[in-house]
Amino acid sequence: MEVIDNMSFGWLLTIVGGTMTMCSLGVLILVVTILKKFQN
Amino acid sequence: MNEIMQVITSNDFLYNVFGGFTHFGWQAAVMLIIGGVLIYLGVAKDYEPLLLVPIGFGCILANLPLTELIHVPREGYVFNDSIRELLAASGLLPLAEGARVVNEGILDVLYNAGIANELFPCLLFIGIGAMTDFGPLLQNPRILLLGGAGQFGIFLTLILALAIGYEKLEAICIAIIGACDGPTSIFITSMFNPALLGPISVAAYSYMSLVPIIQPPVMKLCTSKKEREMIMSYEMLQPVTQRTKLLFPIVVTIVTLLIAPSGGALMGTLMFGNFLRECGAVGRLVQAAENEIASITTLFLGLTVGSTMNGDVFLTAKTLGIFALGFIAICGDTAFGVFGAKLMNLFSKVKINPLIGAAGISAFPMSARVVHKVGNEANPQSYLLMHAMGVNTGGQIGSVLTASVMIAVIGALQTMGVDLTIN
Numbered sequence: 001m002e003v004i005d006n007m008s009f010g011w012l013l014t015i016v017g018g019t020m021t022m023c024s025l026g027v028l029i030l031v032v033t034i035l036k037k038f039q040n
Numbered sequence: 041m042n043e044i045m046q047v048i049t050s051n052d053f054l055y056n057v058f059g060g061f062t063h064f065g066w067q068a069a070v071m072l073i074i075g076g077v078l079i080y081l082g083v084a085k086d087y088e089p090l091l092l093v094p095i096g097f098g099c100i101l102a103n104l105p106l107t108e109l110i111h112v113p114r115e116g117y118v119f120n121d122s123i124r125e126l127l128a129a130s131g132l133l134p135l136a137e138g139a140r141v142v143n144e145g146i147l148d149v150l151y152n153a154g155i156a157n158e159l160f161p162c163l164l165f166i167g168i169g170a171m172t173d174f175g176p177l178l179q180n181p182r183i184l185l186l187g188g189a190g191q192f193g194i195f196l197t198l199i200l201a202l203a204i205g206y207e208k209l210e211a212i213c214i215a216i217i218g219a220c221d222g223p224t225s226i227f228i229t230s231m232f233n234p235a236l237l238g239p240i241s242v243a244a245y246s247y248m249s250l251v252p253i254i255q256p257p258v259m260k261l262c263t264s265k266k267e268r269e270m271i272m273s274y275e276m277l278q279p280v281t282q283r284t285k286l287l288f289p290i291v292v293t294i295v296t297l298l299i300a301p302s303g304g305a306l307m308g309t310l311m312f313g314n315f316l317r318e319c320g321a322v323g324r325l326v327q328a329a330e331n332e333i334a335s336i337t338t339l340f341l342g343l344t345v346g347s348t349m350n351g352d353v354f355l356t357a358k359t360l361g362i363f364a365l366g367f368i369a370i371c372g373d374t375a376f377g378v379f380g381a382k383l384m385n386l387f388s389k390v391k392i393n394p395l396i397g398a399a400g401i402s403a404f405p406m407s408a409r410v411v412h413k414v415g416n417e418a419n420p421q422s423y424l425l426m427h428a429m430g431v432n433t434g435g436q437i438g439s440v441l442t443a444s445v446m447i448a449v450i451g452a453l454q455t456m457g458v459d460l461t462i463n
Contacts, residue, residue: 002458009460010202010211013449014195020445024299025188025438031291032181032284039281 063105067351074354075099075346078242087249090335091222091342095242098346102147110147110347147347150340155230155237155348160341161223162309167334168223168436169313170326172404174288176430177437179277182384183396183427187434189380190400191442193372194218197365204361208460209233212446214362217244218369219439220251221402226345227306228443232450238349239359243366251370251403255410258371259398262378268418270393272427282318289315296441302451303444310440374398377431396424399431402439408432 004012047053055062078096082089102110154160177184194215201211209232216228217240225244229237247254260268289311296307316326381397395415399407408428415424454460 002456004453004458006202006208006211007199009208009453010199013198013212013446016449017442017445018192018195020299020448021191021438021442022185022188024296024441024445025184025434027295027299028292028437029181029184031295032178032184032288035284035287035291036178036181036278036280039284 059106060104065105065351067355068103068105070355071103071349071351072100074349075103078346081246081249088245090338091245092242092249094339094342095245095346095349098147098343099238099349100346101343102347102349103351107145108142109145110151110344111142111145147344150344151348154337154340155226155344156234158227158230158305160337160344161227161230162305163333163337164223164341165306165309165440166313166316167329167337169289169310169315170317170329172314172317172433172436174314174433175280175285176277176426177433178280178284178288180427180430182388183392183431184434184437185384186377186380186397186400186431187436187438188400188441189383189397190373190377190431190435191219191438192376192380193369193374194442196372196376197369200368201361201365206358206361209450210236210358212450213240214365215369216240216443216446217247217362217366218373219402219443220244220248220370220373220407221436221439222248224306224402224439224443226341228446231447234348235353236358236362237345238354239362240366241345242349243363247366247370248403248406251401251406252410254367254370255374255398255407256414258374259378259395259411259414262375263394265418267382267394268415269422270391271419271422272393272396272424273390274426276390277426277430282320286315286318289318292437296444300441300444300448302447303440306440307444310436370401373401377401377435392427393422393424396428396431399428400435400438401432402436404432404436405429407435 075096075098078092078099080096081087082092082096101107154163197218198211198215201214202208206214213225213229213233213236216225219225222241222244226237226241229240293308293311297304300307313329316322316329377397377400378394379397380400381392381394384397385391385394393415395411399411401407408425408431411428411431412423412425415422450460
């Protein structure tokens with residue numbers, strides 16, 4: 001079983017989690033903007 | 041007659057007949073006081089009464105000795121419901137040292153029915169989705185980014201918790217208090233470390249109710265008077281049609297679950313509730329989700345979570361640490377939200393009041409109201425409510441999304457065989 005120390009785990013989660021969250025929100029903004037263009 | 045007197049006066053007999061008193065220790069006494077304080081805060085001070093009252097009562101029930109109402113989530117119990125014979129037939133008896141066979145208590149039933157499998161938080165999410173109007177967010181979708189910025193307090197707390205020595209899965213459960221979202225905190229904690237359910241849910245709900253007290257000083261600390269006085273135009277809010285509002289929950293579900301499928305339970309139920317609301321065809325279901333289902337779930341959830349607050353788990357230095365870190369998480373969320381708004385202003389032609397970034401948490405609509413109040417105090421001409429409402433609903437999506445992403449990352453690490461177990 002692989003071992004990862006606590007701080008590396010924290011930074012990994014912060015970098016990957018933070019990036020994925022912001023990217024997902026970015027994609028959502030894009031999709032909503034496209035949706036709004038077609039709303040009428 | 042003599043025999044009867046002998047039995048009645050024997051120490052063993054008295055010890056067991058008056059077991060409630062003889063097993064009553066200092067930990068139980070302290071927990072009864074804590075339960076009483078939670079009930080007081082709910083009833084007399086109106087701090088999240090719907091949750092704190094059942095939590096407080098559950099705490100009292102669980103800490104009265106020998107009631108045998110709940111045994112989970114502590115280890116070492118095997119339920120008696122006719123399984124003793126089965127265990128014997130399978131050659132599993134005698135049990136491992138320290139384990140004992142008990143009858144399932146009523147709170148065990150509730151715990152296993154709705155907390156252990158994370159059902160109750162999801163049912164609550166259907167109600168929350170049904171109550172939420174994403175209209176203000178859709179009118180200015182770029183503020184969704186502030187709902188993400190507001191979640192960085194979670195990551196700050198995660199790093200702090202790990203730095204001061206909490207285990208990995210404990211640190212995640214503590215950090216998620218920063219989502220400022222009770223059901224999400226309970227969902228994550230019951231998934232990764234059920235032993236901390238009591239302190240984490242009490243911290244989450246207490247801080248949610250204290251948002252009007254915690255946020256304003258942090259907001260003022262992070263902004264200048266000139267920034268707080270800024271008036272935001274309502275022209276930047278473009279109207280949205282009902283069709284857009286109807287399609288939004290479907291689009292969010294598909295996009296977010298393609299990115300983080302393991303968050304399906306959280307995001308799926310939140311958006312399902314919102315779809316029920318926006319489709320306009322199932323008024324009865326919306327009513328039920330908002331009222332009956334949400335009320336029943338809140339009642340069972342509060343009572344069960346309260347009953348996990350056992351003295352030997354709750355009265356530790358860990359609990360104090362959880363409360364301290366939870367406080368840092370919410371202050372951090374507020375500060376990151378405000379700085380996120382300032383950052384957006386650097387790249388945007390249409391400037392926004394940085395205060396609205398503070399609403400990028402899940403405490404809806406309380407946080408939006410707090411932002412509006414602070415802005416209005418700085419400049420009576422300023423009316424930030426609708427902008428802040430948009431950011432606040434973005435915070436709901438952001439917090440669920442962050443939790444989903446964390447579940448996905450941890451799931452990936454576990455699949456890779458990384459050791460995350462708590463020692």
